[in-house]
Amino acid sequence: MKGSAKLITSLLVLGGLIYVPWVVKNPYYLHIIIMSGIFVLLASSMNLITGCTGRLNLGHAAFYGIGAYASTLVVMKLGFPVWLGMVMGGLITVLFGVLIGIPCLKLKGAYLAITTLAFGEITRLAMINFVPLTNGPLGIRGIPGPPAIGFNSTPLISFESKTSYYYLILFICVLCLLTIRRVLNSQIGRTFMAIREDEVRAETVGIDTIQVKIMNFALGAFFAGIAGSFYAHYVRFISPDTFTLGETFTILTMVVIGGLGTFYGPIVGGVIFTFLPELLRAISEYRMILYGLMMSVAIIFMPDGIVGLLQSWISGRTEKGDKST
Amino acid sequence: METILKAEGLTKYFGGLAAVEEFDLYVKKGEILSLIGPNGAGKTTTFNLITGLESPTRGKITFKGEQIIELRPHEIVEKGIARTFQITRVFRKMTLLENVAVAQHIAIRPTILSILFSPSERKREKSGLEKAEEMLRFVNLFPKREELATNLSLGEQKRLELAIALSMDPELLLLDEPVAGMNPKETQEVIDLIGVIRGKGITVFLIEHDMKMVMGVSERIVVMNYGKKIAEGPPEEVSQNPAVIEAYLGRRTPQ
Amino acid sequence: MGHRSGERFMIPTTEFAQQAVNGLVMGGVYALIALGLTLIFGILDQANFAHGELYMIGAYATLYFSEFLGGGMYPLAVVFAMFSVAFIALFYEWLLFRPLRGKGHLPAIISSLGASIFLWNLGLIIFGSAPRQMRTGLSEVTVNFWGVSLTLQRLLVLVVALGLILCLYLVIMKTRMGRAMRATAQDPEVAALLGIDINRIAEATFIIGGALAAAAGALIGPIFLIYPAMGLMACLKAFVVVILGGLGNVMGAVIAGFALGVIESLGAGFIASAYKDFFAFLVLILVLWARPEGFLGKTAKKAG
Numbered sequence: 001m002k003g004s005a006k007l008i009t010s011l012l013v014l015g016g017l018i019y020v021p022w023v024v025k026n027p028y029y030l031h032i033i034i035m036s037g038i039f040v041l042l043a044s045s046m047n048l049i050t051g052c053t054g055r056l057n058l059g060h061a062a063f064y065g066i067g068a069y070a071s072t073l074v075v076m077k078l079g080f081p082v083w084l085g086m087v088m089g090g091l092i093t094v095l096f097g098v099l100i101g102i103p104c105l106k107l108k109g110a111y112l113a114i115t116t117l118a119f120g121e122i123t124r125l126a127m128i129n130f131v132p133l134t135n136g137p138l139g140i141r142g143i144p145g146p147p148a149i150g151f152n153s154t155p156l157i158s159f160e161s162k163t164s165y166y167y168l169i170l171f172i173c174v175l176c177l178l179t180i181r182r183v184l185n186s187q188i189g190r191t192f193m194a195i196r197e198d199e200v201r202a203e204t205v206g207i208d209t210i211q212v213k214i215m216n217f218a219l220g221a222f223f224a225g226i227a228g229s230f231y232a233h234y235v236r237f238i239s240p241d242t243f244t245l246g247e248t249f250t251i252l253t254m255v256v257i258g259g260l261g262t263f264y265g266p267i268v269g270g271v272i273f274t275f276l277p278e279l280l281r282a283i284s285e286y287r288m289i290l291y292g293l294m295m296s297v298a299i300i301f302m303p304d305g306i307v308g309l310l311q312s313w314i315s316g317r318t319e320k321g322d323k324s325t
Numbered sequence: 326m327e328t329i330l331k332a333e334g335l336t337k338y339f340g341g342l343a344a345v346e347e348f349d350l351y352v353k354k355g356e357i358l359s360l361i362g363p364n365g366a367g368k369t370t371t372f373n374l375i376t377g378l379e380s381p382t383r384g385k386i387t388f389k390g391e392q393i394i395e396l397r398p399h400e401i402v403e404k405g406i407a408r409t410f411q412i413t414r415v416f417r418k419m420t421l422l423e424n425v426a427v428a429q430h431i432a433i434r435p436t437i438l439s440i441l442f443s444p445s446e447r448k449r450e451k452s453g454l455e456k457a458e459e460m461l462r463f464v465n466l467f468p469k470r471e472e473l474a475t476n477l478s479l480g481e482q483k484r485l486e487l488a489i490a491l492s493m494d495p496e497l498l499l500l501d502e503p504v505a506g507m508n509p510k511e512t513q514e515v516i517d518l519i520g521v522i523r524g525k526g527i528t529v530f531l532i533e534h535d536m537k538m539v540m541g542v543s544e545r546i547v548v549m550n551y552g553k554k555i556a557e558g559p560p561e562e563v564s565q566n567p568a569v570i571e572a573y574l575g576r577r578t579p580q
Numbered sequence: 581m582g583h584r585s586g587e588r589f590m591i592p593t594t595e596f597a598q599q600a601v602n603g604l605v606m607g608g609v610y611a612l613i614a615l616g617l618t619l620i621f622g623i624l625d626q627a628n629f630a631h632g633e634l635y636m637i638g639a640y641a642t643l644y645f646s647e648f649l650g651g652g653m654y655p656l657a658v659v660f661a662m663f664s665v666a667f668i669a670l671f672y673e674w675l676l677f678r679p680l681r682g683k684g685h686l687p688a689i690i691s692s693l694g695a696s697i698f699l700w701n702l703g704l705i706i707f708g709s710a711p712r713q714m715r716t717g718l719s720e721v722t723v724n725f726w727g728v729s730l731t732l733q734r735l736l737v738l739v740v741a742l743g744l745i746l747c748l749y750l751v752i753m754k755t756r757m758g759r760a761m762r763a764t765a766q767d768p769e770v771a772a773l774l775g776i777d778i779n780r781i782a783e784a785t786f787i788i789g790g791a792l793a794a795a796a797g798a799l800i801g802p803i804f805l806i807y808p809a810m811g812l813m814a815c816l817k818a819f820v821v822v823i824l825g826g827l828g829n830v831m832g833a834v835i836a837g838f839a840l841g842v843i844e845s846l847g848a849g850f851i852a853s854a855y856k857d858f859f860a861f862l863v864l865i866l867v868l869w870a871r872p873e874g875f876l877g878k879t880a881k882k883a884g
Contacts, residue, residue: 054686056686056689056690103865103868103869107868108685109627109685109686109689110621110627110629110685110689110819110827111823111868113627113629113689114816114819114820114823114864115864115865115868117816118816118861118864118865119865121861122858122861125858179441182440182441183440183441186435186440186450187426187427187429187430187435187440187450187453188435188440190419190423190426190427191427191430193416193418193419193423193427194416194419194427197416197417197418197419198414198416200378200398201410201414201415201416202416202427203377203397203398203399204376204378204398204399204402204408205399205402205427205428205430205489205493206399206402206403206428206430206431206493207399207427207430208397208399209399215436245812249693249697252690252693253694256690285704285705286701286705288697288698288701289697289698289701289702289705291694291697292693292694292695292696292697292698292699292701293694293698294694295690295691295693295694295697296675296676296690296691296692296693296694296695296698297694298694299680299687299690299691299694300676300679300680300687300691303683303687
């Protein structure tokens with residue numbers, strides 16, 4: 001699409017999204033939509049690591065969880081304000097992203113997958129076992145939500161209803177996705193792709209692959225951590241059961257089906273796979289069976305996901321393909 | 326002329342086998358030097374040692390007076406050495422433009438914060454992309470800049486490799502068999518490009534099997550066999566050297 | 581696992597020996613699972629994340645076959661199970677790996693991950709989530725030697741594991757197929773030029789891997805409970821074993837398998853049994869930190 005057409009479409013979509021709470025009054029549906037926002041962030045963050053750089057991170061749910069716990073603990077035990085806590089949640093997750101990323105630097109393929117899986121499980125076990133800090137398997141209740149925004153003591157936006165949370169996650173998503181988009185279309189995004197294509201060759205064109213790989217993990221960790229922080233102050237209860245390997249698999253399915261390495265892929269995947277369980281209510285025991293099947297079928301028949309399929313369909317019809325998505 | 330690259334006593338063992346043994350080499354600034362020898366003589370290994378893809382078992386390499394053995398490949402690129410690969414290694418699922426632009430990394434030096442917040446960063450990126458386009462024009466691949474590298478023919482891939490190498494702004498360009506598999510017309514195009522490159526003051530060090538090209542283009546030739554240097558000198562001298570002729574069994578590669 | 585944590589006051593060496601022998605039993609199981617995995621790595625240069633499910637299906641198949649065949653037919657049930665799972669493994673190759681041959685490492689990892697998720701959740705539906713017990717009567721009889729006691733079942737595990745490993749060794753070293761497999765593992769391009777058909781090799785590799793994993797499940801079934809998710813942890817540990825022993829390194833997988841079994845058993849017995857599964861991870865991370873190519877490993881090139 002041409003630049004101006006893109007801008008107009010984006011504004012229309014944004015307008016539509018802003019209008020959503022007027023149309024959707026049912027708090028449960030709104031909740032699903034809010035969750036899809038969280039998963040869009042999670043899928044996009046995983047895409048940075050696994051899609052763009054081609055490094056399979058099977059411990060991604062750990063970043064999600066660390067963000068949630070970090071933000072919660074910083075607010076409830078250290079008394080930080082919630083807004084600061086959420087940012088801290090993201091930053092602390094970055095720290096872990098770097099800590100985990102460093103030993104993973106020399107690893108590739110299956111080695112990397114297993115090691116990140118191990119880190120993910122170790123994190124979850126830590127959540128269960130460090131009871132004084134995390135309250136163990138019981139989780140932490142009564143997490144405060146964000147304070148009302150307003151002047152003096154007149155609240156303009158209070159976080160009592162789902163609507164405010166919706167706008168908050170919308171705001172966070174737009175901010176994060178714009179950032180991710182900027183990164184992907186920049187020189188840094190190109191270095192990610194180069195590492196995916198041929199890491200040794202990337203070194204020989206002047207890319208400091210160590211620095212870039214750590215930066216990549218840090219970025220992926222950050223956005224997952226932000227998603228976790230939001231989750232904590234939205235649902236107001238967290239427990240280790242949320243941040244499991246199964247969750248990582250679900251996020252991976254979102255990225256693979258949506259489109260590995262594309263910008264819109266994880267967005268599409270995140271939305272679809274948050275709504276799908278609702279539609280598949282009747283067959284919820286078969287849900288994971290379906291996900292597994294879809295993941296295998298997708299990687300064999302449409303390795304670039306839905307978005308990749310659409311892209312090649314579109315560029316087959318026009319002179320030049322638009323590579324910036 | 327001053328020496329831009331010097332290798333002394335360069336030795337590389339793989340297991341028990343010496344790929345390169347006590348190899349001494351110097352490259353003069355601004356010259357076109359060719360490295361020839363039968364297959365398996367150690368030529369590509371030498372390139373790998375210079376560019377940091379392998380570490381030598383013994384010996385030293387100095388570039389512009391600095392030791393470069395301990396450096397990582399990307400640091401060697403920063404110092405000013407760029408190379409192409411014998412079997413082309415382009416980034417297949419990226420476009421030509423992206424392939425060349427990514428090699429601007431040292432020029433652009435992005436960090437996350439600069440990407441997000443610095444307006445001069447955007448300018449640097451823009452000029453990086455412009456430079457990438459210029460490089461593609463230079464090797465005559467500009468029309469295909471939005472195509473995926475994997476769609477290129479072999480000759481085009483070799484030219485893309487050249488564009489990638491040049492966009493790193495090297496002082497020393499290492500070309501590993503730049504005309505392998507090309508027809509005479511393509512070969513001549515590459516020879517012309519090398520001439521232009523040389524004219525810009527870039528030192529060219531190349532490996533080739535195409536003798537006609539080597540004799541025509543080089544000012545000086547070094548001959549390797551079994552990891553050792555067996556001859557060195559201007560083309561006329563080297564082509565008469567009995568040891569060289571013997572190494573090739575009196576054969577000249579097809580023209 | 582039979583560790584007698586309440587009797588730590590007993591002579592430490594006997595306790596030690598007991599834990600060690602128990603560890604060897606588990607080690608045999610780990611080795612069997614890891615062997616298939618390492619063969620797939622070495623010969624086909626791919627990671628099979630659905631390998632644990634072959635183990636799981638092997639256990640259930642043995643359960644069902646022995647119920648079907650009646651009492652005392654456990655050995656036959658094991659054989660049937662091995663055949664069945666070998667057949668399923670063939671489908672792995674046809675459906676999950678062959679279409680992706682030559683496309684790098686990531687796609688096959690994802691496709692086998694998807695298959696793993698598919699199969700163990702399918703197992704949940706078909707077999708139910710309640711763990712099952714396989715009874716063979718061999719767990720009732722205990723053998724004692726040198727202060728160490730083993731149930732007949734555990735002894736059987738050890739004996740059969742060693743036997744299968746020996747069979748594998750003979751196949752790989754002495755048969756034509758084995759030579760072809762070794763050639764492919766060393767250099768696939770040259771092997772193809774020599775006329776070796778990669779598709780047949782791949783099928784053979786999966787059949788062998790599947791049979792071994794099934795045997796592991798069949799043997800371990802009567803000792804522990806069987807449940808659909810049992811393949812996950814087994815697969816993880818198998819990967820740890822393979823990485824420790826070196827991708828594609830058959831001898832390495834055997835040694836590392838037994839080693840892991842013993843380390844786990846001693847660790848759980850003497851340090852903390854709750855964290856038993858933890859040890860595999862700990863060992864993995866420590867080893868990879870020191871040597872990214874694995875302990876006895878091949879070059880990291882094989883890994884990614």
